[in-house]
Every structure is written in structure tokens, then in C-alpha cells.
Amino acid sequence: MPLQIRYFAWLKQRTGVAAEEIDLPAEIKDVAALKAWLGRRHPRFAEACAAGGIVRCAVNHDYVEDDRTLLPGDEVAFFPPVTGG
Template sequence: MALDILYFAWVRESVGVPSERVEPPANVVDVTGLIGWLAARSEGHARAFADIGRLRAAVDQAFVGLDASIVGAREIAIFPPVTGG
């Protein structure tokens, strides 16, 4: 399953690209698993995903918890917590 991964803010800076298309293995079925798999792709990925508690995600443009399924998803966004005001 090919996924478009979008990175924002310091996550993008650490990874080094704003987005990428990936094909994770079949056993990667949730956001946490995806982040773990992505962390092994490069030193920048590992740095960005070192503290999973500092990350938030959206699956197909809907905010989700890190335990959310990615099965059937087309786009995953990974970003730091967002505040507004």
C-alpha cells in the first residue's frame, strides 16, 4: 500500500523533506507502527521520531491518535502539537 507522508514544522526540518511516498510492509497497520518503520529510514527520520510523545498525526486529513489504523489510508501527516489563539 503506497502512502503519501507529509511532514510539518520541526519534523519536516529533521527529516529533510516536506513529503515522501512510501510503501510500508504489510505488518505496519497503525500510526505508531508507521512512525517506528519510518524512524529506521535515515538519521533524520530517527531524530524526528525519537520522542513519539511529541508527535501528532492525521490520516486522510482527519486528526487521529497514534494508535489509529492506517489500513486503506492514502495520506498520513505527522507534525508537532498545534496550538492556536
């Protein structure tokens, strides 16, 4: 399943990439599984996810929880808690 992945702020430094196009194995169906799968590519991303509560996820520009089911073509973004304003 083709997906667009994006990383922001210090998570981008952890992965070393701002964006990547991936082809997800069929057994990876939701955000939780995607995080685990990406963690194997980027050990320092896995570290951040393990720390708990500091990695937010958005799919197609909306905040989602870990149980969000992924669909082909989704744009999935990972980032730390926001600090604008």
C-alpha cells in the first residue's frame, strides 16, 4: 500500500528525512502498526515513540489516534506536540 510519510521539527532530525514515500506491507493496517514498522527503519524514531505521549500523528491533515486504519494514498505525518502562537 503506497503512503506518504512526513516528519516535522525534531522528529525530522531523528529520521534524517522530511518526507518519504513508502510501500507498506499488507499486514500493516493502522497507525500503531505503521509506527512500529517505521521504527525498524529509523531506530531514533522508535525511541521517540517509546517515550510516550510525545509523538503526534495526523492523517490527511487531521489529528488521529493510533487505531486509525490506513488507506492507500494517505499522507501520514508525525510530529512533537505543537508550540506555535
